[in-house]
Amino acid sequence: MVLLIVALALPRAVQASGGFYLLYRQWQPYDWPKDSPSATEVTRSQRGLGWRRQGAEGDFGFDYDYQPLRIRTGEPAHNGHLHRLTFGGQWHNLLYRVEARAGFSGTSNMFKYQIFHSDVVNGRAAMFRALSESSPLSLGIGGDHRFGSFRWLPRVRWEHAGDNGHWLMDLPVMLRWQSPAARWELRLERKGDRWATLDPARDVESALYLRGWKTELTYRINSGGGSWPAVVLGLGASVDTRVRYRDLEAGPLDQRLGDALLGSIRLDW
Incomplete structure (x- = not known):
């Protein structure tokens, strides 16, 4: 939260453009561990929307998503x-780059009955410093829930744009390649977050952690224009997906779900 406030205070150029998107992503069912009693597959999907304002020195916006995770x-x-x-x-100024997000994450019954606990407030932050003004390499630190509970990890960021496209490496969380004109994109990234939870009777307050690796290849069919959106199709997979939560009978559980293919469609205005 402190880094978000600092980032908002950084000097920024006049923001040049903005955009709105809608997203739908569907995974094939995950296999529940076979040694679990009454094991059944786990289904998962994601609906999302957001808006972003892009400027010469960074961007700012909001994102909302809803994920039914059927256990x-x-x-x-x-x-x-x-x-x-x-x-x-995210914002950059001279040698420095700041990435910061803050918001609320929780289950639907928490918002419906307005019964909140501290885990509902969530966020992530990272700060980098380039080795020099002309260097593509930056060193920094970032904190988030990508690997489970919130933790700070060292980060190494390298960026290069050339005839073969745009490359971005942000270790240990992301590798990305975009073709010239951003028609194709290939992304490998570590995904992970925390949601505050309530049991169906709204008596037990706890949290759910969902994390894993996701790779996805996307293709922008058209560029859109006017009221017509650009259409982006994606195909990929989630690997080493794990879910950690409290079971009312078994207590805390940390289970690895099976690997799963996924498909997505995104509309950009």
């Missing part, structure tokens, strides 16, 4: 309807 084994202390709303962006 039908045991007695989960959550209802599987995960909502997340975050605000923030």
Whole structure:
């Protein structure tokens, strides 16, 4: 939160453009661990929307997504309807770059009955310093829930644009390549976050952590124009996906879900 406030205070050029998007992503069912009693597959999808304002020295916007995560084994202390709303962006000035997001993440019954606990407030932040004004390499530190509980990790960022496209390496969380004109994009990234939870009876307050690796190849079919959106199709996979939550009978659980293919469609205005 402190880094977000600092970033907002940084000098920025007049913001030049903005955009709105809608997103739908669907995973094939995950396999629940076979040694679990009454094991059933876990289904997952994602609906999202957002808006972003892009300027010469960074961007700012909001993102909302809803993920039904259907766990039908045991007695989960959550209802599987995960909502997340975050605000923030990234800014760079001379040798420094700041990335910061803050918002609210929780299950639907928490917002419906307005029963909140501290885990509903969520965020992530990172700060980098380039080795020199002309260097593509930056060193920094970032904190988030990508690897489970919130932790700070050293980060190494390298960026290059050439005839073969735009390359971005942000270790240990992301590798990305965009073709010239950004028609194609290939991304490998570490995904992970925390949602505050309530059991169906709204008596047990806890949290759900969902994390893993996601790779996705996307193709922009058209560039859009006027009221017509650009259409982006994606195909990929989630690997080493894990979910950690409280079960009312078994207590804390940390389970690895099977690897799963995914497909997505995104509309950009």
